Amino acid sequence: MSDGATDPIEAGAQPQGGERRRGIDRVIMLLEALLKHRAPVRVGDLAKMIGAPRSTTYEIVNSLLEAEMLENVGSEGYVYFGRAMHLFGWAYSHHNAHYRRILETLDKMAAETGETVQLCGLRGNKYVVLDCRDSPGPFRISSDVGVEVPIPWTASGRLLVGHMNEAELKRFIPAGDYKLPDGRIIAPQEFFADVERARAQGFSETSALADRFTWCMAAPIHDGHGAINRTLCFVLPIDTPEPRRNQLLDLLRERARGLSLTGG
Amino acid sequence: MSDGATDPIEAGAQPQGGERRRGIDRVIMLLEALLKHRAPVRVGDLAKMIGAPRSTTYEIVNSLLEAEMLENVGSEGYVYFGRAMHLFGWAYSHHNAHYRRILETLDKMAAETGETVQLCGLRGNKYVVLDCRDSPGPFRISSDVGVEVPIPWTASGRLLVGHMNEAELKRFIPAGDYKLPDGRIIAPQEFFADVERARAQGFSETSALADRFTWCMAAPIHDGHGAINRTLCFVLPIDTPEPRRNQLLDLLRERARGLSLTGG
DNA sequence: ACATCATGTCTGAAATACCGGACAAACTAA
DNA sequence: TTAGTTTGTCCGGTATTTCAGACATGATGT
Numbered sequence: 001m002s003d004g005a006t007d008p009i010e011a012g013a014q015p016q017g018g019e020r021r022r023g024i025d026r027v028i029m030l031l032e033a034l035l036k037h038r039a040p041v042r043v044g045d046l047a048k049m050i051g052a053p054r055s056t057t058y059e060i061v062n063s064l065l066e067a068e069m070l071e072n073v074g075s076e077g078y079v080y081f082g083r084a085m086h087l088f089g090w091a092y093s094h095h096n097a098h099y100r101r102i103l104e105t106l107d108k109m110a111a112e113t114g115e116t117v118q119l120c121g122l123r124g125n126k127y128v129v130l131d132c133r134d135s136p137g138p139f140r141i142s143s144d145v146g147v148e149v150p151i152p153w154t155a156s157g158r159l160l161v162g163h164m165n166e167a168e169l170k171r172f173i174p175a176g177d178y179k180l181p182d183g184r185i186i187a188p189q190e191f192f193a194d195v196e197r198a199r200a201q202g203f204s205e206t207s208a209l210a211d212r213f214t215w216c217m218a219a220p221i222h223d224g225h226g227a228i229n230r231t232l233c234f235v236l237p238i239d240t241p242e243p244r245r246n247q248l249l250d251l252l253r254e255r256a257r258g259l260s261l262t263g264g
Numbered sequence: 265m266s267d268g269a270t271d272p273i274e275a276g277a278q279p280q281g282g283e284r285r286r287g288i289d290r291v292i293m294l295l296e297a298l299l300k301h302r303a304p305v306r307v308g309d310l311a312k313m314i315g316a317p318r319s320t321t322y323e324i325v326n327s328l329l330e331a332e333m334l335e336n337v338g339s340e341g342y343v344y345f346g347r348a349m350h351l352f353g354w355a356y357s358h359h360n361a362h363y364r365r366i367l368e369t370l371d372k373m374a375a376e377t378g379e380t381v382q383l384c385g386l387r388g389n390k391y392v393v394l395d396c397r398d399s400p401g402p403f404r405i406s407s408d409v410g411v412e413v414p415i416p417w418t419a420s421g422r423l424l425v426g427h428m429n430e431a432e433l434k435r436f437i438p439a440g441d442y443k444l445p446d447g448r449i450i451a452p453q454e455f456f457a458d459v460e461r462a463r464a465q466g467f468s469e470t471s472a473l474a475d476r477f478t479w480c481m482a483a484p485i486h487d488g489h490g491a492i493n494r495t496l497c498f499v500l501p502i503d504t505p506e507p508r509r510n511q512l513l514d515l516l517r518e519r520a521r522g523l524s525l526t527g528g
Numbered sequence: 529a530c531a532t533c534a535t536g537t538c539t540g541a542a543a544t545a546c547c548g549g550a551c552a553a554a555c556t557a558a
Numbered sequence: 559t560t561a562g563t564t565t566g567t568c569c570g571g572t573a574t575t576t577c578a579g580a581c582a583t584g585a586t587g588t
Contacts, residue, residue: 020543020576023288024324028331031348035355044534053577058536060288067292068387071356077535081356083387084295086394087410089353091299092335092345094409107397111375123332123347130350133371145358146351284546284573308564317547322566341565 026052026060031069031081035146040078093131098261102221102230105255106133109232113248116235120156120218123148125172127157130230150177152191153210155198156218156231162199163227166192181210203253213238215245219253224261232256290316290324295333295345299410304342357395362525366485366494369519370397373496377512380499384420384482387412389436391421394494414441416455417474419462420482420495426463427491430456445474467517477502479509483517488525496520 029050034041041049047057061079064070071082094100102119109117110133118132126148151157151173161169169192178186198204205217218233232255234248293314298305305313311321325343328334335346358364366383373381374397382396390412415421415437425433433456442450462468471479482497496519498512 020545022327022545023286023575024291024327024545026576027288027291028327028333031333031352032331035348035351038355039359042534043536053579054535055537055578056576059576063286063288063292067296069292069295073359080359081352083356083394084299085349086353086356087299087392088295088345089350089356090395090409091302092347092350092353095303095337095344107371107374110371128351130347131354145354286575287545290546306564307566317549318565319548319567320546323546 021052023060026050026056027064030057030060030064034081038144038147040073040080042077043079046079098259102232102259103131105232105259106131109133109251109255110135113234113251115248118156118233118235120154120160120231120233121229122151122160125151125174127151127154127160135235149210150174152178152186153180154218155204155206155209155216156233158191158194158198158204158206159218159220159228159231161195162220164195169195182212203249205249208238215240217245217249217252219249219256220260221256222260222262232259285316287320287324290314290320291328294321294324294328298345300412302408302411304337304344306341307343310343362523366496366523367395369496369523370395373397373515373519374399377498377515379512382420382497382499384418384424384495384497385493386415386424389415389438391415391418391424399499413474414438416442416450417444418482419468419470419473419480420497422455422458422462422468422470423482423484423492423495425459426484428459433459446476467513469513472502479504481509481513481516483513483520484524485520486524486526496523 029052030046033046033049037049043057043061044054046061047054050057052060061070065072065079065082068082068084070079072078073080093103106117106119109115114135116132116135119130121128121130127150128148129145131145149157151161161172164172170188178188178191180186194204203217203219205215207215209216215236215238216233217236218231220228221230221232223229232252234252236245236248240248293316294310297310297313301313307321307325308318310325311318314321316324325334329336329343329346332346332348334343336342337344357367370381370383373379378399380396380399383394385392385394391414392412393409396409413421415425425436428436434452442452442455444450458468467481467483469479469481473480479500479502480497481500482495484492485494485496487493496516498516500509500512504512
């Protein structure tokens, strides 16, 4: 429980013959593979992606199709997530009042500002967007919900690891994650300093980090035990003028504070 | 494929002795049972709900917990849907551009009018809310996403079965579904007439039907093959003045038309 | 035309995942 | 206290499911 942080699903890997596996595990690998792929996949390819025999994969896929957990897309044998998944996911995000309040705030902020707003968190040792409201304008630069991104690439990441000291951070974050998509490398020491600063000032900003066009600002949502599980975050065009940025940052911090739980 | 419409999951039923079942099927039953129950459940109770042995249930639940498809809630052994479900569901609802446009419209309509807006569809022979934006006011009367409701109770239902003739309707809708929560019974003939009228006028309205406080209006979203898979729907306080209702109905119909696909 | 490759379905056989039942521990009630 | 219930874990046997491979069919490419 407390050790195996990141190898529940050995999706790709080599087809290391004669390993019989449970149907349940196949299902889990299959769904995780679909999530990573982010587009409908043919059954044959799915079999390769999860390293399962074709016949097995067909049977599993057919079961999941019948349950509407998967759905046929197009007419050429592609499958993707189905309606039931949507209902399950919705049930998850609305069963607790706190999460509901967070989503309402997301809606309100998007409506008031017209900017892209995100709710972010960790998944294993990566950063993920948990939900977002895209700006209606031509700037559609936000990353997709559920896609895993290295922590050092993001403003929210700097807040979400705020409870760790330097040694823990070194252990937690894979060495390769300091390398940005454009090839630049973030010096770990600099990153640690960023984390420290983010903790001290209660917010974090990055500009032109993961891509050249965005200015990100993040503020923490505390969970009532002092920890930061979630952050609220604006993704702005990088040429947003400073007065507006400051105004948005104030709003962001205020709303995130409002969503934080104080008592135990 | 074309016959077995509505018995994929035999959840409750009697514990009819030595029936061995696949893990996958157990998983499906389990998730469906959680969805119906709409609240965290203890493992022991889950076992009863899906008619599985306790030992099996524990094993399955533990697998799903590890995959984050389920999540522990509280500290007394309750489980409910987990984060992975949210990500899967999000991937489902955003993978196709049409659905994305629908959700954006939902957002816009909610923001513009301040009323409760829903996206509805069928699931088997029941009506379900697929997504909604709740009105911020004190009127919080919308039903939960994913809860199955008899078709005759709803305005949207009258549109969603518009392609069926009377004989098909009689076969499709369970006799008990004509009985309203307060005990009143809708005469089937009257319902058939409603369906016909809804088809003719291109929208449907109900007042004080499923409950005494709401006025519902629904408009169809056509899928490009002439069928109606989805409806857009306002849920209003029943005392909403008529001029405002008419104005909202116009907006609803216009937006639904805008979302309908015309070509093949 | 031929060759090559992918799809979807079946089958037999063997490995194993599920089941029933037992057990200790924790909790409740009287 | 005792008696009754529930929880979480473990174990051995066997009914079942996964697996490998074959097959017909339909694409695709040269």
